[in-house]
Amino acid sequence: MFGSTIFLVAAALVAPLQVNAKVSTSPLAASRAPLPLTTSSNVLSLTRTKFGGGYNSRSAAALLGLAKRPSSKNTATLTSLELGQGFAAEITFGTETFLAFVDTGSADTWIVENGFQCLSLDSAPEPEGSCNFGPTYTLSKTFVQTPDENFNITYASGEFLNGIIGTEEVTLAGLKVKQIIAVVDYAAWLGDGTTSGLIGLAYPGITAAWAGTNPALDGTPTGEPVIYNPIFTTMVSDGLIPNLFSLAIERDISGPSGYLAFGGLPPVSFDGSFTSTPILVTTFLNFPVTYLFYTINIDSVLLHGKPAPGSGGPGVQYVYDSGTTQNYLPSSVSQAFNAAFDPPAVYNPDDGNYYVACNASKPALDIIIGGTKFDTNPLDLILLYGLDANGNDVCITGVTDGGSDASVDIYVLGAAFQKNVVSVFDVGAAELRLAAREHYVSNDPV
Numbered sequence: 001m002f003g004s005t006i007f008l009v010a011a012a013l014v015a016p017l018q019v020n021a022k023v024s025t026s027p028l029a030a031s032r033a034p035l036p037l038t039t040s041s042n043v044l045s046l047t048r049t050k051f052g053g054g055y056n057s058r059s060a061a062a063l064l065g066l067a068k069r070p071s072s073k074n075t076a077t078l079t080s081l082e083l084g085q086g087f088a089a090e091i092t093f094g095t096e097t098f099l100a101f102v103d104t105g106s107a108d109t110w111i112v113e114n115g116f117q118c119l120s121l122d123s124a125p126e127p128e129g130s131c132n133f134g135p136t137y138t139l140s141k142t143f144v145q146t147p148d149e150n151f152n153i154t155y156a157s158g159e160f161l162n163g164i165i166g167t168e169e170v171t172l173a174g175l176k177v178k179q180i181i182a183v184v185d186y187a188a189w190l191g192d193g194t195t196s197g198l199i200g201l202a203y204p205g206i207t208a209a210w211a212g213t214n215p216a217l218d219g220t221p222t223g224e225p226v227i228y229n230p231i232f233t234t235m236v237s238d239g240l241i242p243n244l245f246s247l248a249i250e251r252d253i254s255g256p257s258g259y260l261a262f263g264g265l266p267p268v269s270f271d272g273s274f275t276s277t278p279i280l281v282t283t284f285l286n287f288p289v290t291y292l293f294y295t296i297n298i299d300s301v302l303l304h305g306k307p308a309p310g311s312g313g314p315g316v317q318y319v320y321d322s323g324t325t326q327n328y329l330p331s332s333v334s335q336a337f338n339a340a341f342d343p344p345a346v347y348n349p350d351d352g353n354y355y356v357a358c359n360a361s362k363p364a365l366d367i368i369i370g371g372t373k374f375d376t377n378p379l380d381l382i383l384l385y386g387l388d389a390n391g392n393d394v395c396i397t398g399v400t401d402g403g404s405d406a407s408v409d410i411y412v413l414g415a416a417f418q419k420n421v422v423s424v425f426d427v428g429a430a431e432l433r434l435a436a437r438e439h440y441v442s443n444d445p446v
Contacts, residue, residue: 023410025295025317028279030430035242037274037424037433040264042173042241044089046249048257049101049192086323087249087257088195092171093181094140098196102260104425105293105323107207107230109170110151110161110182111137111197112189119188121158132191137183142169149226151182152215153208162186165209165226172199172231173262175240180228182209201232201245202292206283235262243428248437249322249419251379258322270422274433275372279425282319282410293319294425295410296432299368301333303340308333312368316406320423320432324414325383326353328402337363337399345397356382358395365399367417374436380416 088099093111100111118131145166154160163184170179184197200207209226210218217223229237236243241263248266249258259266280295296318301311310316311333329337338345338354340363345354365376376398385396398416403409424433 023282025280025282025410028281028427028430030428031243032428034276034426034429034431034433035244038264039267040241040246040261042175042262042264043266044102044173044260044262045256046087046089046102046258046260047099047194049086049088049099049195086192087260089172089199089260091197091199093137093168094142096137096140098137099134099194100197100199101195102199102201103323104201105321106153106198107200107202107204107292108151108153108182108209109179109197109199109231110163110184112184112187113163114138116185116187119160119186121160121188123188131187131189132193133187133189134191134194134196136196139183140168143167143183146180146209148212150210150213150215150218151184151208152210152218157190158188159190160188162215170231172235173260175235175262177231177234177238177240179231179234180209200230202230203281204229204233206292232262244424244426246422246424247322247418248422249415251377251419265424266422268422269438270435271438272435274422274424274435275370276426276431276433277370279427279430279432280317282317293321294432295319296369296413298413299371301329302364302366302368302373303333303336304364305366307368308336310406316411318411318413320413320418322415322418324412325416326397326412326414327399327416328412328414329399330406330409330411331401331404334399334401337365338397341397347401352400353385353396354400355385356395356397358382358384358393360395367413369434372434374417374421374434376417377420377439380419383416 087102089102090097091100098111112133114136116128116136118126118128120126143166145164149165151161151163151165161184163182163186165180165182167178168181170177170181204227207228207230209228210223211226212223214223232245235241244263246261246265247258248268250256259268277296282293282295297314297316298312298318300307302308310330338347341356342361343357345356347354360382362378362381365381366373381398382395383398385394388394402411420437421434422437426433
């Protein structure tokens with residue numbers, strides 16, 4: 001492995017750290033006026049991918065401590081793709097194309113190297129297949145290693161990666177850039193068998209490159225962080241696209257899972273004009289890695305056509321995260337909504353989900369943002385969770401409990417809401433723009 005001799009042996013690598021999150025939310029500063037929106041020619045087609053254990057440890061809900069890893073007590077013996085989902089897309093390093101997880105909450109773009117050392121979460125050597133990556137990357141002629149730097153990142157799940165830093169020709173959504181990337185040669189990873197790396201789309205301040213070649217010294221005076229431009233920032237600074245991107249998530253279980261468009265709109269139909277709301281930025285501090293999520297205020301959640309008390313307003317914040325499957329709403333709102341199913345949904349404290357009959361009658365759920373009402377398609381209110389011991393479908397609702405104290409709790413609008421809108425992250429104008437999707441057919445069996 002190129003550069004592998006500069007690293008410590010596996011037992012001495014940085015071990016998983018105790019998760020102790022501090023959450024900070026602040027306004028995003030605008031650098032320009034909002035741009036006119038046109039359909040982008042630089043679009044990624046997204047593929048759903050399942051995380052090890054059926055649990056997305058990098059979702060906002062997991063980092064906030066809202067989502068719980070499925071346990072043996074759960075009535076579902078087979079976890080479906082729905083709760084463990086993430087989104088992946090094709091990316092080319094040099095001349096090799098891979099499938100990589102798309103993450104708007106972290107900043108580094110990395111790829112696993114051919115011949116890497118797989119490790120357990122407690123740093124014990126494991127067979128390569130235990131990490132469950134897709135195909136591995138061989139350093140190309142266009143890759144240039146950056147001397148005296150290393151890549152070192154630990155996730156809230158306990159997964160961790162070490163490797164080298166360098167520059168490579170990277171092509172993403174038809175846009176080719178010379179990009180700083182990380183090449184991983186030590187990995188403790190719970191993979192999905194298809195993805196080989198990660199595409200980080202967050203801000204430069206949370207990249208995980210470090211000075212020096214010894215990851216055990218990272219975070220000390222001799223191992224200070226090295227800030228660099230993530231791939232989206234590079235595209236903008238190279239003048240290839242304006243600093244906005246958009247997202248449309250598809251509802252189908254099979255087929256395309258959605259679109260991520262750079263510099264414009266995805267190729268989907270939507271109703272009416274866009275509504276805008278200011279973007280806030282929520283930073284998860286004191287993790288082994290810092291996460292950043294786009295956050296908004298909403299006006300209110302409507303239950304039975306009436307605003308639910310405490311569901312919105314300036315003091316109530318919602319992380320906007322496609323990697324979180326459900327909506328996490330204030331406790332009183334979640335309880336009232338789930339009680340309105342017929343028969344009512346039942347809360348399971350073991351995994352934090354509301355279980356419901358798959359054919360239950362569904363209440364209406366509307367969310368007002370920026371003065372505009374966005375309805376939720378009934379198809380997104382009941383989710384297939386898995387199978388019971390007899391092979392019968394087990395379902396949960398698309399809304400669960402996000403906590404009862406808005407002064408400390410941060411709620412989440414996840415994929416259950418986002419499947420119903422086109423989302424434009426106009427970073428330059430510091431605003432999220434939303435338009436309702438036209439109702440479209442689904443091959444989801446629920």
